Amino acid sequence: MTEFRYELLAQDGKARLGRIYTAHGVIDTPTFMPVGTAATVKAMLPENVADTGAQILLGNTYHLMLRPGAERIARLGGLHKFMNWDKPILTDSGGYQVMSLAKLRKITEDGVTFKSHIDGRKFNLTPERSMEIQHLLGSTITMAFDECTPFPATEQQARESMQMSMRWAKRSRDAFVNREGYALYGIQQGSVFENLRRESSEKLTELDLPGHSVGGLAVGEGQQIMFDTLDFCVDMLPANKPRYLMGVGKPSDLVGAVMRGIDQFDCVLPTRSGRNAQAFTHRGTLNLKNGRHRDDDRPLDDQCGCPACTKYSRAYLHHLIKAGEMLGSVLLTWHNLAYYQDLMRDMRSAISEGRMDAFARDFHAAQEGGDI
Numbered sequence: 001m002t003e004f005r006y007e008l009l010a011q012d013g014k015a016r017l018g019r020i021y022t023a024h025g026v027i028d029t030p031t032f033m034p035v036g037t038a039a040t041v042k043a044m045l046p047e048n049v050a051d052t053g054a055q056i057l058l059g060n061t062y063h064l065m066l067r068p069g070a071e072r073i074a075r076l077g078g079l080h081k082f083m084n085w086d087k088p089i090l091t092d093s094g095g096y097q098v099m100s101l102a103k104l105r106k107i108t109e110d111g112v113t114f115k116s117h118i119d120g121r122k123f124n125l126t127p128e129r130s131m132e133i134q135h136l137l138g139s140t141i142t143m144a145f146d147e148c149t150p151f152p153a154t155e156q157q158a159r160e161s162m163q164m165s166m167r168w169a170k171r172s173r174d175a176f177v178n179r180e181g182y183a184l185y186g187i188q189q190g191s192v193f194e195n196l197r198r199e200s201s202e203k204l205t206e207l208d209l210p211g212h213s214v215g216g217l218a219v220g221e222g223q224q225i226m227f228d229t230l231d232f233c234v235d236m237l238p239a240n241k242p243r244y245l246m247g248v249g250k251p252s253d254l255v256g257a258v259m260r261g262i263d264q265f266d267c268v269l270p271t272r273s274g275r276n277a278q279a280f281t282h283r284g285t286l287n288l289k290n291g292r293h294r295d296d297d298r299p300l301d302d303q304c305g306c307p308a309c310t311k312y313s314r315a316y317l318h319h320l321i322k323a324g325e326m327l328g329s330v331l332l333t334w335h336n337l338a339y340y341q342d343l344m345r346d347m348r349s350a351i352s353e354g355r356m357d358a359f360a361r362d363f364h365a366a367q368e369g370g371d372i
């Protein structure tokens, strides 16, 4: 069996090249984790997600506890078997989604009670229940149960929210069932306040967890404030363990956050945008709804090897989108995931060769080059 372990292989400034060893396989970092909220990466077969280079997926406690239910997935063999994905799965703990999706939420020290946004059934989610659900799912990496502090927040609001999340982190650690090759990650909170981020990091370090995430960002603060916060909060987390920035982001967010020491990312952007005709390419972002593509027989991205770019034209993709054909969503989702994986792979190469600064300069020049 494999113990859960992080190996730091190289550094270039604050950017890190690493590898995470888990019970379900190895993850090369920096890594992007496609979001598979309801036990599927929308519009994709898992084997095709793996073809793009993804080594780990995301699942969600909130969605799966409501439907089809954690006990049901456990009876059916666990989430890996259920969705036919045998590599690592990281599941979020539910707190964020309760605040963003559920109705009639009530937060107490014990946890959160809420009504399902699907059928109105009442639920109670506590650190202990969140750990039990993620255990039933068979998650490779379990996230502590936390509250994602809204932005903006006053320092006092952020302090109270962070301190409750740290009490919940200890309850999560005490309820987590340790299995070799599996891990529980703590979630750093504290909004944009350096003193609160430090207090949160000290509390998490005391729990001696195998990995951590930076929570409470990508909540509307904007890229500059996010980067300014990362400039001081990432280094507060133990350097010998993975650092995951939750919910991030667009390509330039990923480049900037890798350069500030982040190892893991998740974001709905590549998949959600793919279903909304938006494509991320090496030369910037374009929307295939735009009529200018109707006669364009060029590939979407001439530096991409995915099926959308090697087998079809922009004109065809435009046609599928305008006709509302589901193949349009499939091909653009596939492309965006392939682009994100290529970006992470290119950053891993740049770090290993000590040329991350040059990579970032070339990346921004190509993105702003126009004429795509």
Ligand SMILES: CNc1nc2c(CC[C@H]3O[C@@H](OC)[C@H](O)[C@@H]3O)c3nc(N)[nH]c(=O)c3cc2[nH]1
Residues within 6 Å of the ligand: 035, 036, 037, 058, 059, 060, 092, 093, 094, 095, 096, 143, 146, 147, 148, 149, 187, 214, 215, 216, 217, 218, 219, 246, 247, 248, 266, 268
């Ligand atoms: C988008 N910005 C953002 N997302 C965030 C998520 C959910 C990511 C999860 O939410 C889902 O997408 C919205 C994905 O499936 C992912 O698992 C967070 N989750 C927790 N537990 N704590 C946080 O402080 C937190 C902060 C975030 N900021």
